[in-house]
Amino acid sequence: MIKATGVVFVALFSSQVFANEAGINLLLKMNDALHRMNYSGTLVHIKGDDVNTLRVTHELKNGVVTETVDSLNGDDHSASSETQTFSLAKVPQSVDSMKAVYSLDVGAMKKVAMRNCQVLIARPKDKMRYLQKFCLDKLTGLPLDYSLINQEHKAVERFTFTEVSISEPRSEILAKADSAGTASPPQTVIEGHSPEAGNWSITQLPKGFSFGQLPLSQEAEVKKGMDTEHFMLTDGLSSVSVFISPIATTQPKVASAINSGALNVLTLQKNNHRITLVGEVPRNTMQKIFDNLIYSGGN
Amino acid sequence: MSHITKEEYLSAFVDGEAGSFEQHRICDQLATDEVMRDKFSSFSLIGEAIRNNSQTEASIASPSFLSGIQDAIADDEPVVLTQGDSTVISLDAAKARKRLFPKQAFGYAAAASVAAVAAISFQNYNSTQEMSQQTTSASLEAEAPVNKVQVSSIISSVKPVKTKLAKTAPKNDYFITASFKAPDAEMRGLMNKYVAHHLQYASSSTLMPRVRAVSYSTDF
Numbered sequence: 481m482i483k484a485t486g487v488v489f490v491a492l493f494s495s496q497v498f499a500n501e502a503g504i505n506l507l508l509k510m511n512d513a514l515h516r517m518n519y520s521g522t523l524v525h526i527k528g529d530d531v532n533t534l535r536v537t538h539e540l541k542n543g544v545v546t547e548t549v550d551s552l553n554g555d556d557h558s559a560s561s562e563t564q565t566f567s568l569a570k571v572p573q574s575v576d577s578m579k580a581v582y583s584l585d586v587g588a589m590k591k592v593a594m595r596n597c598q599v600l601i602a603r604p605k606d607k608m609r610y611l612q613k614f615c616l617d618k619l620t621g622l623p624l625d626y627s628l629i630n631q632e633h634k635a636v637e638r639f640t641f642t643e644v645s646i647s648e649p650r651s652e653i654l655a656k657a658d659s660a661g662t663a664s665p666p667q668t669v670i671e672g673h674s675p676e677a678g679n680w681s682i683t684q685l686p687k688g689f690s691f692g693q694l695p696l697s698q699e700a701e702v703k704k705g706m707d708t709e710h711f712m713l714t715d716g717l718s719s720v721s722v723f724i725s726p727i728a729t730t731q732p733k734v735a736s737a738i739n740s741g742a743l744n745v746l747t748l749q750k751n752n753h754r755i756t757l758v759g760e761v762p763r764n765t766m767q768k769i770f771d772n773l774i775y776s777g778g779n
Numbered sequence: 780m781s782h783i784t785k786e787e788y789l790s791a792f793v794d795g796e797a798g799s800f801e802q803h804r805i806c807d808q809l810a811t812d813e814v815m816r817d818k819f820s821s822f823s824l825i826g827e828a829i830r831n832n833s834q835t836e837a838s839i840a841s842p843s844f845l846s847g848i849q850d851a852i853a854d855d856e857p858v859v860l861t862q863g864d865s866t867v868i869s870l871d872a873a874k875a876r877k878r879l880f881p882k883q884a885f886g887y888a889a890a891a892s893v894a895a896v897a898a899i900s901f902q903n904y905n906s907t908q909e910m911s912q913q914t915t916s917a918s919l920e921a922e923a924p925v926n927k928v929q930v931s932s933i934i935s936s937v938k939p940v941k942t943k944l945a946k947t948a949p950k951n952d953y954f955i956t957a958s959f960k961a962p963d964a965e966m967r968g969l970m971n972k973y974v975a976h977h978l979q980y981a982s983s984s985t986l987m988p989r990v991r992a993v994s995y996s997t998d999f
Binding site: 514523527530532547550623637639710734735736740741743745760 | 958959960961962966967969973974976977980986989990991992993994995
Protein backbone atom coordinates (compact mmCIF):
# COMPACT_ATOMS: atom_id res chain seq x y z
CA MET A 481 0.00 0.00 0.00
CA ILE A 482 2.88 2.34 0.87
CA LYS A 483 4.44 1.60 -2.51
CA ALA A 484 1.14 2.31 -4.25
CA THR A 485 0.76 5.57 -2.31
CA GLY A 486 4.29 6.53 -3.30
CA VAL A 487 3.53 5.82 -6.94
CA VAL A 488 0.33 7.85 -6.65
CA PHE A 489 2.19 10.83 -5.18
CA VAL A 490 4.97 10.69 -7.75
CA ALA A 491 2.45 10.43 -10.58
CA LEU A 492 0.34 13.26 -9.14
CA PHE A 493 3.38 15.46 -8.70
CA SER A 494 4.65 14.67 -12.20
CA SER A 495 1.28 15.37 -13.80
CA GLN A 496 0.99 18.70 -11.97
CA VAL A 497 4.50 19.66 -13.01
CA PHE A 498 3.68 18.76 -16.61
CA ALA A 499 0.45 20.78 -16.46
CA ASN A 500 2.17 23.78 -14.88
CA GLU A 501 5.04 23.76 -17.36
CA ALA A 502 2.68 23.37 -20.31
CA GLY A 503 0.53 26.18 -18.89
CA ILE A 504 3.50 28.49 -18.48
CA ASN A 505 4.63 27.81 -22.03
CA LEU A 506 1.14 28.70 -23.24
CA LEU A 507 1.13 31.93 -21.21
CA LEU A 508 4.51 32.91 -22.62
CA LYS A 509 3.27 32.16 -26.08
CA MET A 510 0.16 34.24 -25.43
CA ASN A 511 2.18 37.24 -24.26
CA ASP A 512 4.42 36.91 -27.28
CA ALA A 513 1.43 36.70 -29.65
CA LEU A 514 -0.27 39.72 -28.05
CA HIS A 515 2.76 41.83 -28.80
CA ARG A 516 4.28 40.40 -31.93
CA MET A 517 1.35 39.27 -34.03
CA ASN A 518 -0.67 41.46 -36.35
CA TYR A 519 -4.34 41.01 -35.62
CA SER A 520 -7.62 42.77 -36.08
CA GLY A 521 -11.13 41.79 -35.20
CA THR A 522 -14.33 42.37 -33.31
CA LEU A 523 -14.26 41.69 -29.63
CA VAL A 524 -17.12 41.52 -27.15
CA HIS A 525 -16.42 42.65 -23.60
CA ILE A 526 -18.98 41.49 -21.03
CA LYS A 527 -19.09 42.92 -17.49
CA GLY A 528 -22.07 41.79 -15.48
CA ASP A 529 -25.09 42.82 -17.55
CA ASP A 530 -23.10 45.24 -19.70
CA VAL A 531 -21.95 44.20 -23.14
CA ASN A 532 -19.52 46.30 -25.16
CA THR A 533 -18.53 45.52 -28.70
CA LEU A 534 -15.15 46.78 -29.76
CA ARG A 535 -12.99 46.87 -32.86
CA VAL A 536 -9.39 45.93 -32.15
CA THR A 537 -6.41 46.50 -34.43
CA HIS A 538 -2.87 45.59 -33.52
CA GLU A 539 -0.02 46.08 -35.94
CA LEU A 540 3.73 45.82 -35.77
CA LYS A 541 5.36 48.36 -38.05
CA ASN A 542 8.94 49.65 -38.12
CA GLY A 543 9.62 48.22 -34.68
CA VAL A 544 6.64 50.00 -33.21
CA VAL A 545 3.40 48.38 -32.11
CA THR A 546 0.26 50.33 -32.94
CA GLU A 547 -2.85 49.23 -31.13
CA THR A 548 -6.29 50.76 -31.50
CA VAL A 549 -9.42 49.80 -29.58
CA ASP A 550 -12.68 51.47 -30.67
CA SER A 551 -16.07 51.05 -29.06
CA LEU A 552 -18.76 50.11 -31.59
CA ASN A 553 -21.57 50.96 -29.19
CA GLY A 554 -22.20 54.37 -30.67
CA ASP A 555 -20.19 56.53 -28.29
CA ASP A 556 -16.96 58.12 -29.34
CA HIS A 557 -14.71 56.04 -27.11
CA SER A 558 -11.38 54.72 -28.18
CA ALA A 559 -7.95 53.97 -26.89
CA SER A 560 -4.86 53.82 -28.99
CA SER A 561 -1.18 53.66 -28.31
CA GLU A 562 2.17 53.25 -29.94
CA THR A 563 4.75 51.26 -28.06
CA GLN A 564 8.06 49.73 -28.92
CA THR A 565 8.03 45.99 -29.11
CA PHE A 566 7.58 43.90 -26.01
CA SER A 567 10.40 42.20 -24.22
CA LEU A 568 10.07 39.06 -22.15
CA ALA A 569 12.85 40.18 -19.79
CA LYS A 570 10.49 40.62 -16.89
CA VAL A 571 8.40 37.53 -17.53
CA PRO A 572 10.54 34.90 -15.70
CA GLN A 573 10.15 36.84 -12.44
CA SER A 574 6.40 36.97 -12.96
CA VAL A 575 6.26 33.27 -13.73
CA ASP A 576 7.94 32.35 -10.46
CA SER A 577 5.60 34.41 -8.34
CA MET A 578 2.66 33.19 -10.40
CA LYS A 579 3.46 29.52 -9.84
CA ALA A 580 3.26 30.04 -6.08
CA VAL A 581 -0.32 31.26 -6.14
CA TYR A 582 -1.90 29.74 -9.26
CA SER A 583 -2.10 26.20 -10.50
CA LEU A 584 -2.25 26.01 -14.25
CA ASP A 585 -4.48 23.50 -15.99
CA VAL A 586 -4.43 22.91 -19.72
CA GLY A 587 -7.96 22.04 -20.78
CA ALA A 588 -9.77 20.89 -23.88
CA MET A 589 -9.77 22.32 -27.38
CA LYS A 590 -12.61 24.68 -28.27
CA LYS A 591 -13.64 26.81 -31.17
CA VAL A 592 -13.92 30.59 -30.84
CA ALA A 593 -14.43 32.91 -33.81
CA MET A 594 -14.14 29.90 -36.10
CA ARG A 595 -10.63 29.16 -34.85
CA ASN A 596 -9.42 26.24 -32.76
CA CYS A 597 -8.23 27.27 -29.35
CA GLN A 598 -6.76 25.59 -26.29
CA VAL A 599 -8.33 26.19 -22.88
CA LEU A 600 -5.91 27.26 -20.15
CA ILE A 601 -7.04 27.85 -16.59
CA ALA A 602 -5.04 29.73 -13.95
CA ARG A 603 -6.68 28.53 -10.76
CA PRO A 604 -5.88 30.62 -7.68
CA LYS A 605 -4.70 28.77 -4.59
CA ASP A 606 -6.33 31.34 -2.27
CA LYS A 607 -9.11 33.93 -2.25
CA MET A 608 -6.85 36.88 -2.99
CA ARG A 609 -7.30 36.80 -6.76
CA TYR A 610 -9.68 35.74 -9.51
CA LEU A 611 -9.63 32.53 -11.51
CA GLN A 612 -8.54 33.30 -15.07
CA LYS A 613 -9.64 31.23 -18.00
CA PHE A 614 -8.12 31.64 -21.44
CA CYS A 615 -8.79 30.06 -24.77
CA LEU A 616 -5.62 30.50 -26.80
CA ASP A 617 -5.50 30.26 -30.56
CA LYS A 618 -3.95 26.88 -31.42
CA LEU A 619 -1.72 28.27 -34.14
CA THR A 620 -0.58 31.60 -32.73
CA GLY A 621 -1.35 31.59 -29.00
CA LEU A 622 -3.45 34.76 -29.19
CA PRO A 623 -6.21 34.81 -26.54
CA LEU A 624 -9.52 34.47 -28.35
CA ASP A 625 -11.56 34.19 -25.18
CA TYR A 626 -10.64 35.32 -21.67
CA SER A 627 -12.69 35.44 -18.51
CA LEU A 628 -12.15 36.26 -14.86
CA ILE A 629 -14.23 34.26 -12.41
CA ASN A 630 -14.83 35.11 -8.77
CA GLN A 631 -15.17 32.95 -5.65
CA GLU A 632 -18.87 32.48 -6.32
CA HIS A 633 -17.99 30.91 -9.69
CA LYS A 634 -19.46 33.89 -11.53
CA ALA A 635 -17.68 35.51 -14.44
CA VAL A 636 -16.98 39.09 -13.42
CA GLU A 637 -15.58 39.92 -16.82
CA ARG A 638 -15.22 38.25 -20.20
CA PHE A 639 -13.53 39.13 -23.47
CA THR A 640 -14.30 37.10 -26.55
CA PHE A 641 -13.53 37.60 -30.21
CA THR A 642 -16.45 37.11 -32.54
CA GLU A 643 -14.24 37.41 -35.62
CA VAL A 644 -10.51 37.87 -35.90
CA SER A 645 -7.79 37.71 -38.50
CA ILE A 646 -4.27 36.99 -37.34
CA SER A 647 -1.06 37.17 -39.31
CA GLU A 648 2.57 36.93 -38.43
CA PRO A 649 4.66 39.93 -39.47
CA ARG A 650 7.44 39.30 -41.96
CA SER A 651 10.64 38.03 -40.38
CA GLU A 652 12.57 41.25 -41.18
CA ILE A 653 9.90 43.31 -39.38
CA LEU A 654 10.15 41.06 -36.35
CA ALA A 655 13.94 41.25 -36.42
CA LYS A 656 13.76 45.03 -36.61
CA ALA A 657 11.31 45.10 -33.71
CA ASP A 658 13.59 42.85 -31.66
CA SER A 659 16.63 44.99 -32.30
CA ALA A 660 14.67 48.14 -31.43
CA GLY A 661 13.60 46.48 -28.20
CA THR A 662 17.14 45.48 -27.30
CA ALA A 663 18.44 48.97 -28.04
CA SER A 664 16.00 50.75 -25.74
CA PRO A 665 17.67 51.99 -22.55
CA PRO A 666 16.97 49.77 -19.54
CA GLN A 667 17.07 52.72 -17.13
CA THR A 668 13.61 53.75 -18.29
CA VAL A 669 12.22 51.19 -15.89
CA ILE A 670 12.15 51.48 -12.12
CA GLU A 671 13.24 48.07 -10.90
CA GLY A 672 10.79 46.67 -8.35
CA HIS A 673 9.82 50.15 -7.27
CA SER A 674 8.53 50.16 -3.70
CA PRO A 675 7.47 52.89 -1.31
CA GLU A 676 10.17 51.85 1.17
CA ALA A 677 12.28 54.85 0.31
CA GLY A 678 9.45 57.25 1.13
CA ASN A 679 7.32 57.63 4.22
CA TRP A 680 5.23 54.59 3.46
CA SER A 681 5.93 50.91 3.79
CA ILE A 682 3.93 47.70 3.60
CA THR A 683 4.28 45.36 6.55
CA GLN A 684 3.12 42.30 4.67
CA LEU A 685 2.27 41.86 1.01
CA PRO A 686 -0.57 39.52 0.08
CA LYS A 687 0.83 36.09 -0.76
CA GLY A 688 2.40 35.90 -4.20
CA PHE A 689 2.46 39.67 -4.76
CA SER A 690 5.68 41.56 -5.32
CA PHE A 691 6.53 45.08 -6.41
CA GLY A 692 6.23 45.46 -10.15
CA GLN A 693 8.17 47.55 -12.62
CA LEU A 694 7.05 50.93 -13.81
CA PRO A 695 8.59 53.18 -16.43
CA LEU A 696 10.09 56.46 -15.25
CA SER A 697 8.01 58.37 -17.77
CA GLN A 698 4.94 57.10 -15.94
CA GLU A 699 6.19 58.30 -12.56
CA ALA A 700 6.73 61.76 -13.99
CA GLU A 701 3.24 61.67 -15.45
CA VAL A 702 1.64 60.65 -12.14
CA LYS A 703 3.51 63.31 -10.17
CA LYS A 704 2.67 66.02 -12.66
CA GLY A 705 0.67 68.68 -10.83
CA MET A 706 0.58 66.88 -7.50
CA ASP A 707 2.85 65.07 -5.12
CA THR A 708 1.60 61.55 -5.74
CA GLU A 709 3.48 58.34 -5.15
CA HIS A 710 2.62 55.34 -7.27
CA PHE A 711 3.74 51.80 -6.83
CA MET A 712 2.46 48.61 -8.33
CA LEU A 713 2.06 45.10 -6.97
CA THR A 714 1.70 42.06 -9.18
CA ASP A 715 1.27 38.31 -8.76
CA GLY A 716 2.23 37.64 -12.37
CA LEU A 717 -1.30 37.69 -13.77
CA SER A 718 -3.12 40.39 -11.79
CA SER A 719 -1.86 43.73 -10.57
CA VAL A 720 -2.80 46.44 -8.11
CA SER A 721 -1.69 50.06 -8.34
CA VAL A 722 -1.41 52.10 -5.15
CA PHE A 723 -1.49 55.90 -5.41
CA ILE A 724 -0.68 57.94 -2.30
CA SER A 725 -1.07 61.70 -2.14
CA PRO A 726 -1.11 64.06 0.84
CA ILE A 727 -4.35 65.81 1.71
CA ALA A 728 -3.72 69.52 2.08
CA THR A 729 -7.03 70.52 3.63
CA THR A 730 -9.03 68.91 6.40
CA GLN A 731 -11.58 66.64 4.79
CA PRO A 732 -14.09 64.23 6.24
CA LYS A 733 -12.82 60.66 6.10
CA VAL A 734 -14.85 59.27 3.24
CA ALA A 735 -14.12 55.90 1.71
CA SER A 736 -15.17 55.58 -1.92
CA ALA A 737 -15.38 52.54 -4.13
CA ILE A 738 -16.26 51.87 -7.73
CA ASN A 739 -16.31 48.71 -9.75
CA SER A 740 -16.18 47.97 -13.45
CA GLY A 741 -16.03 44.28 -14.30
CA ALA A 742 -12.97 42.80 -12.65
CA LEU A 743 -11.58 46.27 -12.01
CA ASN A 744 -12.02 47.62 -8.50
CA VAL A 745 -11.10 51.11 -7.30
CA LEU A 746 -10.94 52.05 -3.62
CA THR A 747 -10.09 55.42 -2.14
CA LEU A 748 -9.44 55.63 1.57
CA GLN A 749 -7.58 57.90 3.95
CA LYS A 750 -4.73 57.26 6.35
CA ASN A 751 -2.40 59.66 8.17
CA ASN A 752 -3.64 62.69 6.24
CA HIS A 753 -3.04 60.97 2.93
CA ARG A 754 -5.46 59.85 0.29
CA ILE A 755 -4.74 56.30 -0.76
CA THR A 756 -6.27 55.00 -3.98
CA LEU A 757 -5.99 51.36 -4.97
CA VAL A 758 -6.80 50.21 -8.50
CA GLY A 759 -6.63 46.61 -9.67
CA GLU A 760 -8.18 43.51 -11.15
CA VAL A 761 -8.39 41.73 -7.82
CA PRO A 762 -11.19 41.24 -5.27
CA ARG A 763 -11.87 44.19 -3.03
CA ASN A 764 -10.75 42.24 0.08
CA THR A 765 -7.26 41.95 -1.38
CA MET A 766 -7.11 45.73 -1.79
CA GLN A 767 -8.39 46.25 1.72
CA LYS A 768 -5.62 43.98 3.01
CA ILE A 769 -2.97 45.96 1.14
CA PHE A 770 -4.40 49.18 2.56
CA ASP A 771 -4.47 47.77 6.11
CA ASN A 772 -0.80 46.82 5.84
CA LEU A 773 0.32 50.26 4.65
CA ILE A 774 2.30 51.94 7.43
CA TYR A 775 3.18 55.61 7.54
CA SER A 776 6.52 56.39 9.13
CA GLY A 777 6.71 60.14 8.46
CA GLY A 778 5.56 62.92 10.78
CA ASN A 779 2.08 64.37 10.49
CA MET B 780 -57.69 23.53 11.95
CA SER B 781 -56.58 19.95 12.25
CA HIS B 782 -54.02 18.92 14.81
CA ILE B 783 -51.89 15.91 13.93
CA THR B 784 -50.44 14.10 16.90
CA LYS B 785 -47.06 12.41 17.17
CA GLU B 786 -48.79 9.05 17.10
CA GLU B 787 -50.47 9.86 13.81
CA TYR B 788 -47.14 10.88 12.29
CA LEU B 789 -45.58 7.69 13.63
CA SER B 790 -48.43 5.65 12.23
CA ALA B 791 -47.98 7.30 8.84
CA PHE B 792 -44.25 6.60 9.08
CA VAL B 793 -44.85 2.90 9.80
CA ASP B 794 -47.29 2.71 6.91
CA GLY B 795 -44.77 4.38 4.62
CA GLU B 796 -47.00 7.41 4.13
CA ALA B 797 -44.86 10.07 5.83
CA GLY B 798 -43.06 12.65 3.69
CA SER B 799 -39.25 12.77 3.60
CA PHE B 800 -39.13 15.66 6.07
CA GLU B 801 -41.36 13.81 8.51
CA GLN B 802 -39.34 10.63 8.04
CA HIS B 803 -36.17 12.45 9.07
CA ARG B 804 -37.90 14.07 12.02
CA ILE B 805 -39.31 10.80 13.28
CA CYS B 806 -35.97 9.04 12.88
CA ASP B 807 -34.37 11.77 15.00
CA GLN B 808 -37.07 11.38 17.64
CA LEU B 809 -36.73 7.59 17.66
CA ALA B 810 -33.05 7.98 18.36
CA THR B 811 -33.69 9.95 21.53
CA ASP B 812 -37.21 9.23 22.75
CA GLU B 813 -37.75 5.95 24.61
CA VAL B 814 -41.57 6.29 24.60
CA MET B 815 -41.56 6.85 20.85
CA ARG B 816 -39.46 3.74 20.35
CA ASP B 817 -41.93 1.67 22.35
CA LYS B 818 -44.81 3.06 20.35
CA PHE B 819 -42.92 2.40 17.15
CA SER B 820 -42.42 -1.24 18.15
CA SER B 821 -46.10 -1.52 19.00
CA PHE B 822 -47.23 0.05 15.76
CA SER B 823 -44.85 -2.12 13.77
CA LEU B 824 -46.17 -5.24 15.44
CA ILE B 825 -49.76 -4.18 14.93
CA GLY B 826 -49.04 -3.47 11.28
CA GLU B 827 -47.24 -6.76 10.88
CA ALA B 828 -50.11 -8.59 12.56
CA ILE B 829 -52.70 -6.97 10.32
CA ARG B 830 -50.68 -7.56 7.17
CA ASN B 831 -49.77 -11.19 7.89
CA ASN B 832 -53.09 -11.95 9.51
CA SER B 833 -51.11 -14.02 11.94
CA GLN B 834 -51.98 -12.99 15.47
CA THR B 835 -50.20 -15.89 17.06
CA GLU B 836 -46.73 -15.15 15.64
CA ALA B 837 -47.05 -11.49 16.23
CA SER B 838 -47.92 -11.85 19.86
CA ILE B 839 -44.65 -13.69 20.51
CA ALA B 840 -42.71 -10.50 19.93
CA SER B 841 -42.83 -7.75 22.50
CA PRO B 842 -41.79 -4.07 22.46
CA SER B 843 -38.47 -5.14 23.93
CA PHE B 844 -37.85 -7.51 21.01
CA LEU B 845 -35.10 -5.38 19.47
CA SER B 846 -33.36 -4.80 22.77
CA GLY B 847 -33.33 -8.54 23.30
CA ILE B 848 -31.48 -9.04 20.03
CA GLN B 849 -29.03 -6.31 20.94
CA ASP B 850 -28.37 -7.96 24.32
CA ALA B 851 -27.75 -11.27 22.61
CA ILE B 852 -25.21 -9.67 20.26
CA ALA B 853 -23.46 -8.01 23.21
CA ASP B 854 -23.20 -11.35 25.02
CA ASP B 855 -21.65 -13.01 21.97
CA GLU B 856 -17.90 -13.22 22.72
CA PRO B 857 -15.48 -12.98 19.77
CA VAL B 858 -13.69 -16.25 18.96
CA VAL B 859 -9.98 -15.99 19.71
CA LEU B 860 -7.49 -17.32 17.18
CA THR B 861 -5.03 -19.82 18.61
CA GLN B 862 -1.60 -20.41 17.12
CA GLY B 863 -1.55 -23.22 14.60
CA ASP B 864 -5.31 -23.51 14.38
CA SER B 865 -5.97 -22.35 10.85
CA THR B 866 -9.62 -23.31 10.92
CA VAL B 867 -10.48 -20.85 13.67
CA ILE B 868 -10.54 -17.22 12.70
CA SER B 869 -11.01 -14.40 15.15
CA LEU B 870 -13.78 -11.90 14.59
CA ASP B 871 -11.23 -9.08 14.27
CA ALA B 872 -9.24 -11.02 11.69
CA ALA B 873 -12.39 -11.71 9.72
CA LYS B 874 -13.25 -8.02 9.80
CA ALA B 875 -9.70 -7.16 8.74
CA ARG B 876 -9.93 -9.61 5.84
CA LYS B 877 -13.24 -8.11 4.83
CA ARG B 878 -11.61 -4.65 4.86
CA LEU B 879 -8.64 -5.86 2.86
CA PHE B 880 -10.58 -6.04 -0.35
CA PRO B 881 -11.93 -2.44 -0.21
CA LYS B 882 -8.46 -1.20 0.70
CA GLN B 883 -6.89 -2.98 -2.26
CA ALA B 884 -9.68 -1.87 -4.50
CA PHE B 885 -9.27 1.70 -3.30
CA GLY B 886 -5.52 1.51 -3.83
CA TYR B 887 -5.90 0.20 -7.36
CA ALA B 888 -8.67 2.66 -8.12
CA ALA B 889 -6.55 5.58 -6.87
CA ALA B 890 -3.53 4.37 -8.82
CA ALA B 891 -5.66 3.94 -11.96
CA SER B 892 -7.11 7.44 -11.53
CA VAL B 893 -3.67 8.94 -11.14
CA ALA B 894 -2.42 7.06 -14.15
CA ALA B 895 -5.35 8.42 -16.15
CA VAL B 896 -4.64 11.97 -14.96
CA ALA B 897 -0.98 11.57 -15.77
CA ALA B 898 -1.80 10.22 -19.22
CA ILE B 899 -4.15 13.12 -19.94
CA SER B 900 -1.61 15.67 -18.70
CA PHE B 901 1.08 14.03 -20.79
CA GLN B 902 -1.16 14.20 -23.83
CA ASN B 903 -1.87 17.86 -23.15
CA TYR B 904 1.82 18.47 -22.69
CA ASN B 905 2.57 16.80 -25.99
CA SER B 906 -0.12 18.76 -27.78
CA THR B 907 1.31 21.96 -26.32
CA GLN B 908 4.76 20.99 -27.49
CA GLU B 909 3.30 20.42 -30.91
CA MET B 910 1.72 23.85 -30.82
CA SER B 911 5.00 25.39 -29.76
CA GLN B 912 6.73 23.83 -32.73
CA GLN B 913 4.16 25.21 -35.12
CA THR B 914 4.84 28.79 -34.22
CA THR B 915 8.42 29.66 -34.85
CA SER B 916 8.47 32.88 -32.88
CA ALA B 917 11.17 32.38 -30.29
CA SER B 918 9.30 33.56 -27.24
CA LEU B 919 11.85 32.36 -24.73
CA GLU B 920 14.86 33.63 -26.59
CA ALA B 921 14.00 37.27 -26.25
CA GLU B 922 15.90 38.36 -23.17
CA ALA B 923 16.11 42.02 -24.01
CA PRO B 924 15.57 44.64 -21.33
CA VAL B 925 12.12 46.11 -20.85
CA ASN B 926 11.38 48.85 -23.27
CA LYS B 927 10.32 52.41 -22.98
CA VAL B 928 6.57 52.85 -22.89
CA GLN B 929 5.29 56.04 -24.37
CA VAL B 930 2.53 57.97 -22.73
CA SER B 931 -0.37 57.44 -25.02
CA SER B 932 -3.64 59.06 -25.72
CA ILE B 933 -5.39 56.60 -23.42
CA ILE B 934 -5.16 59.00 -20.50
CA SER B 935 -6.83 61.80 -22.37
CA SER B 936 -9.41 59.40 -23.79
CA VAL B 937 -10.66 58.49 -20.34
CA LYS B 938 -12.14 61.84 -19.51
CA PRO B 939 -13.56 62.67 -16.11
CA VAL B 940 -16.94 63.96 -17.30
CA LYS B 941 -18.00 65.73 -14.13
CA THR B 942 -21.38 67.20 -15.03
CA LYS B 943 -22.54 64.11 -16.88
CA LEU B 944 -21.55 61.82 -14.05
CA ALA B 945 -23.28 63.95 -11.45
CA LYS B 946 -26.56 63.53 -13.30
CA THR B 947 -26.24 59.95 -14.48
CA ALA B 948 -27.41 57.17 -12.22
CA PRO B 949 -24.82 54.50 -11.51
CA LYS B 950 -24.87 51.44 -13.72
CA ASN B 951 -25.73 48.05 -12.36
CA ASP B 952 -22.15 46.84 -12.24
CA TYR B 953 -21.27 49.77 -10.07
CA PHE B 954 -21.75 48.86 -6.45
CA ILE B 955 -21.35 50.69 -3.22
CA THR B 956 -21.36 48.83 0.06
CA ALA B 957 -22.42 50.31 3.36
CA SER B 958 -18.86 51.19 4.32
CA PHE B 959 -18.00 52.80 0.99
CA LYS B 960 -19.69 55.93 -0.33
CA ALA B 961 -20.25 57.02 -3.90
CA PRO B 962 -17.36 59.20 -4.99
CA ASP B 963 -18.22 62.83 -5.68
CA ALA B 964 -17.41 64.36 -9.06
CA GLU B 965 -13.98 65.55 -7.99
CA MET B 966 -13.07 62.20 -6.51
CA ARG B 967 -14.41 60.43 -9.61
CA GLY B 968 -12.14 62.53 -11.79
CA LEU B 969 -9.16 61.58 -9.68
CA MET B 970 -10.14 57.92 -9.73
CA ASN B 971 -10.51 58.01 -13.50
CA LYS B 972 -7.03 59.41 -13.83
CA TYR B 973 -5.59 56.69 -11.61
CA VAL B 974 -7.50 54.00 -13.48
CA ALA B 975 -6.04 55.30 -16.74
CA HIS B 976 -2.53 55.17 -15.27
CA HIS B 977 -3.08 51.69 -13.94
CA LEU B 978 -4.43 50.34 -17.20
CA GLN B 979 -1.68 52.05 -19.14
CA TYR B 980 1.29 50.86 -17.11
CA ALA B 981 0.47 48.21 -14.55
CA SER B 982 0.12 45.22 -16.84
CA SER B 983 2.44 42.93 -18.72
CA SER B 984 -0.24 42.37 -21.33
CA THR B 985 -1.57 44.90 -23.80
CA LEU B 986 -4.95 44.08 -25.21
CA MET B 987 -7.12 43.52 -22.11
CA PRO B 988 -6.14 46.72 -20.28
CA ARG B 989 -6.94 48.81 -23.36
CA VAL B 990 -10.31 47.11 -23.79
CA ARG B 991 -10.99 47.75 -20.10
CA ALA B 992 -10.00 51.37 -20.55
CA VAL B 993 -12.51 51.87 -23.35
CA SER B 994 -15.25 49.99 -21.49
CA TYR B 995 -14.51 51.92 -18.32
CA SER B 996 -14.76 55.22 -20.15
CA THR B 997 -18.20 54.22 -21.41
CA ASP B 998 -19.25 53.46 -17.82
CA PHE B 999 -18.08 56.60 -16.06
